[in-house]
Amino acid sequence: MDFDVLIVGAGSAGLSAALTLGRCRRRVLLADGGAPRNAPSPAVHGFLTRDGVQPAKLLALGREQLAPYPTVEVHELKITKLHKLAHGFRAEGTTDQGHAWAGTANRVLLATGVDDVLPALPGFRELWGTGVLHCPYCHGYEVRDQPLAVYGRGKAAVGLALLLTNWSQDIVVVTDGPGHLTDYGRQRLRQHHIGLRQEPVARLVGGPGGTLRCIEFTDGSYLERTAVFLHAPQEQRSALAADLGALITSKGAVWVDKNAQTSIPGLYAAGDTTPGQQQALIAAAEGSKAAICLNEALTKEQVMQHKRTAC
Template sequence: MAVLASNCGPTAAPGCNPRPAFAGLSCRIGFISAVRRSQVMDFEYDVLVIGAGSAGLSAALTLGRCCRRVLLADGGAPRNAPSPAVHSFFTRDGIRPAQLLHLGHEQLAPYPSVEARELKIKQLTKLAHGFRASGETGQGHAFDTTARRVLLATGVHDVLPALPGFRELWGSGVLHCPYCHGYEVRDQPLAVYGRGKAVVGLALLISRWSQDVTVVTNGPGHLTDYARQRLRRQGIGLRQEPVARLVGTPKTGLRCVEFEDGSFLECKALFLHPPQEQRSPLAAQLGARITGKGAVWVDKNAQTTIPGLYAAGDMVPGQQQALLAAASGSKAAICLNEALTREEVA
C-alpha cells in the first residue's frame, strides 16, 4: 500500500514537486502512486473554504497545520458584524467581532499552504474528483479555480421583522443570543418578541437574567392556556397590541417598544429568534439537502449529501455561537484531512 509522507522541515525531500503558487511550502505529498499523485495535483487546492468567519478561519488554521493546500475565500462582513462584542469566547471574551477575525487572519500567516483572498464565489461545479469554483475578486475581476474538496462556512442571514427600529438596532438593542449578550443587560427591563411556543421558551430562558421580562407578540400571540400559565408563574408580562416601532438609536440603545395605540413598553433590550436564510445559495444549487428549518444537513463528519462538499458553523443544524462555530470548523477540517488522507494512501 502506498504511504503518505509529509516533510514539515526547512527543506523538501527529493521528489517533492510543489505547485508554483506554493513555492515556499516545505510540506509535501510524498510516496503516492502515480495515479493518485495525478489526481491530487490536477487541482489547484486540496480544500476551498468559502466563508471567513469563526468557522472558516478555524478550519483554515487546522488544515494549514495539516500541510494542506487551502484557499480561504473571504466574502465580506460576518453575521455578528453589528454586535459591539463577542462574548463567551474562551480567552477572547468581549473582543470586537472585527478584531477577532483580524487575529484569525494573522494566525494563518505562518502557514504557507494557506492562501486567504477577498473572493465572492458565485458558482460551484461538481467534477469527477473535486469541484470547480468561479466568481469574482474584491476588485470585480473574474476568478476561477479548482479544489478537491469544498467546505462551506458562509453562515446565515437573520430575517428581521419589517418594523422601524429592528434592523437599525440589531446587535445593540435588538439581540438574538442571551448567552452572548444577556449578562450585559442583566437585572434590567427586557422584552421578548415572537409568538407561540417558541416565544414562551425564549422568555422563560431570558428570565434567568432579569425578573422584569415582557413578551411582545405584535398581535394575537397564539398562546395556549398552559403557556400563559407558565408565563404568569414566572412573573413574565404579556403585551399583544400591534407594534408600531422600536424607539432608540445604535449609540444610545433601545429605549422602548411603541405600540400602535400610542402606549409604550420601556425596556433595555429586546430578544428574538428570527427566521433565518442561508447567506449563500451554493449548497442548494448543488442539490444538497436542506432541513425543514433551512439549515444545510451534514452527517457526523460534517459532509453534506453531496460527496466532497462539507459545511460548518451557523449554516448547519445546532446551537449558534462564535465559539461553537469555530469548533465546528475545526471538526470539519479534521474530517476533511482524514478523508483526503484515506484517498491518497488507498
Template sequence: MPQSSASLPRRRPSTQPATDYDVVIIGAGSAGLSAALTLGRCLRRVLVCDGGTPRNAPSPGVQSFFTRDGIQPAELLRIGLEQLRPYTTVEVRPARVTELTPGPGYFELQAEGESGRTFGITARKVLLATGVEDELPPVPGMRDLWGRGVLHCPYCHGWEVRGQALAVYGRGKIVTGMALLVSRWATDVVVCTDGPGHLSDNARRRLRQQKIRLNEEPISHLEGKPNGELRYIVFENGEKLARHAVFVHPHQHQRAGFAEQLGCQLTSKGAIRVNKHAQTTVPGLYAAGDITPGPQKALLAAAEGTQAAIAIHETLTREECPK
C-alpha cells in the first residue's frame, strides 16, 4: 500500500529554518488553487489564504476554460477546493493576510480570520495570487452592469455577444485597438469616447475602413435591463444609443500591496515582474495570475499557478538537498 503523506520522512538541513509551512499561497482563485494542487501532489505543507470574492464573480460564466467552458465562477472554485481534499498537506483557510515580512530564509505573515482573530505564521516561500481590481470609468451604471452589459475581454465574452449591436468605451490608441478587435465579432460597432477621443488621423481612418462609427459626445449614464444587460448608452445631450453590450479596457491596480511594499519590480502598468520561474525580484517571493504581465484569463492564471508551484518545489528541493 502507498504510504500516507503524514508517514513519509521529512528531512530538514540544520541550516534551514523551521517554519509552519513550506509555502503560503495568498489568494484562492484559479492561480492559487492550481498552485496548491500541484504542491499538494508534491507532499508540500501548504496554507492557502482565501481572502474573499474573486474578480470574475459578477460574470455569468468562465469562458474558454478547457473542459469547463461557461462554468459559473463560484462553481469552478468549488470544484477546485473539493479536489484539494485528498491532499492532506494542503490547508485552506478563509483569511486575509495583513502583513508579509521577509526574514533570513523565510517569511513571517500576519493574517485575520473570519472571526476577526489574528494569527501569525511562517513559511519558506510565498506565492502571491491576489489578483487585481478594475478601476471602472466614473459613468453611472458602469459598475452595476459590470460582467454582463459592461465587458472587458472579447476573448472571454465575444462569442456570447456575437452579431449584436456593440459599443467600445475609451480614448486614444487603447480604444482603437479594442474596437478593431471587437469588430471581428460584430459588424455594428460604435466607439464612444465620452468627450474628445484624442484619436489620430490614422486611427480615425482605420475605424472608418472597418465601418466602425465614432461618437465623441459626453456620456450621461448607462441604462440597463433587469438581467444586467445593457439597453442604452445615454448621452448628456439626451440622445440614446441602443447597444447590447459595451467593452471597456479599465485601468487596474494590485488587489494587495505586498509586492510594492517589499520592493518588487513592477511594470509601467503596475504588474509584478517575474522571471520564467514565476520568481519576483524579492528572493523566495513568487507571483502568478492576473497580477503578472500578459493576457488575463482564468485558464492562463491556472497555468501560471502550476508553473509557479513547480518552480517553488524544485527550489525547495535544491535547498533540502545541498551539493
C-alpha cells in the first residue's frame, strides 16, 4: 500500500487526524479538496486558544504544524472514487492541476463535511456566514442584544427561537408562508415574547460588510433585523461513502460506530460528515479520536501478521 491512511478532507477533522497519525509515525496522505464549509464566516468561535481566528488562518496553522512530521503528505487533491480491495482501498482523483491521480491505502478516513442547502431567495447565499447564520454557539455572542430573526417552520423554528433567547430578547420567527406551528408552539412563542411573521419573503436586504439590514416580504413590508438564524437542510459534500454502500442515517449523515468506523470495514469518518453537533472544535476532537482508533486497528493488524509469520 502507498499509505497507511488516506484522509479525504483537510478541515478541522482531517488536519487533527493527520496530526495524531503523524505522531504515530503512520504514512498519511491528506487530500485537500477545497475550501471548508465555514469559509464565508469571518471567524471561528469557541475553539480553545483560537477563539475569533479566521477560518483560513486556523487551517493554515494546522497545515504548518504538520510540517515536522515526515510521514505526513498534504496535497491539493480531490478524491472522486474509492474502490474496496481485498485488503485496503484504491483511490482515484484529480490534482489541482487537473491531472489524474491514483493511489492505495490500508484505511480511509472521510472528513469531507457537508454543504448547507439555503433557501432559493435573494440575499441568503450572499449574506451566508455574516448576516445569515446557522449556529448560535458559533455566532450568537457577536449579535447579542440585537434584533434577530429565525427563518423556518414547525418545531425546529420554535426550538431555535427559544434557544436564541439566551442572546437576545428581540426575536421574530419568520415562516415564509404557513408556519405549520402547533397551538403549543405558538403558546411558547407568546410566553417568551417572540414575534411571528408568516408573510411570504421576497428577499434579504444587506448592509455594509455583509450584514443584514432587513427582511423584505412580498407585500412590500419589511422587518429590520441584524441577523437571521436558520437550521438549513444539509447534504454530504462527497458521495464516496454512499457509493461504497456505507450506511447513511435518516438525516443524511454517514453512520459510524464507537470507533469512528462506518459500516464498510476499513472506512472511517469524522467531523460534520457524521451525526452529532457541528463545531470546528468538535470536528477536531472527532478527527483525533478517529486517528487513535485507526492507529490501534492498524497496530492490531500488524501484530497479528507478525504472529502468523513467526509461526
